[in-house]
Amino acid sequence: MADVLIALGGNVGDVRQTFQKAIANILGMTQAALLARSSDYATPPWGEAQQARFINACIESRPALIPCAAVHAAQDRTEIRPRSRA
Numbered sequence: 001m002a003d004v005l006i007a008l009g010g011n012v013g014d015v016r017q018t019f020q021k022a023i024a025n026i027l028g029m030t031q032a033a034l035l036a037r038s039s040d041y042a043t044p045p046w047g048e049a050q051q052a053r054f055i056n057a058c059i060e061s062r063p064a065l066i067p068c069a070a071v072h073a074a075q076d077r078t079e080i081r082p083r084s085r086a
Contacts, residue, residue, distance in 0.1 A: 002067045003035060008057045015055040016040060023059055029073040031064035 006026065008019050019040070027034055038058040045051045063070035 001062060001064065003060055003062050004030070004032070004067050004070050006059050006061070006071075008059070009054050011045065011052040011054045019055075019057055026059075026073070027061060030061065030070040032061035032070065034059060034061055036060040 008022060010018055023034070023037070026032070036059065040055050040057050042053045042055055044053055061070070065073065
């Protein structure tokens with residue numbers, strides 16, 4: 001099975017805690033093993049600059065599902081929390 005890379009990012013609330021929960025949920029939903037997790041890194045906002053810096057990270061996983069099904073399951077997870085894909 002192919003490995004999947006998933007980028008995480010946010011700037012609302014306790015982002016690092018949200019990452020921990022999101023990673024656990026994504027791995028469970030995609031029946032995946034976590035292969036690697038990047039360090040967290042901060043980036044400045046763009047567009048509407050009057051907001052907090054973003055915290056970003058990336059995970060590499062090996063899902064039991066086919067890769068496109070794993071990505072769809074991970075995207076479905078983002079719909080649980082309010083989010084703007086602007």
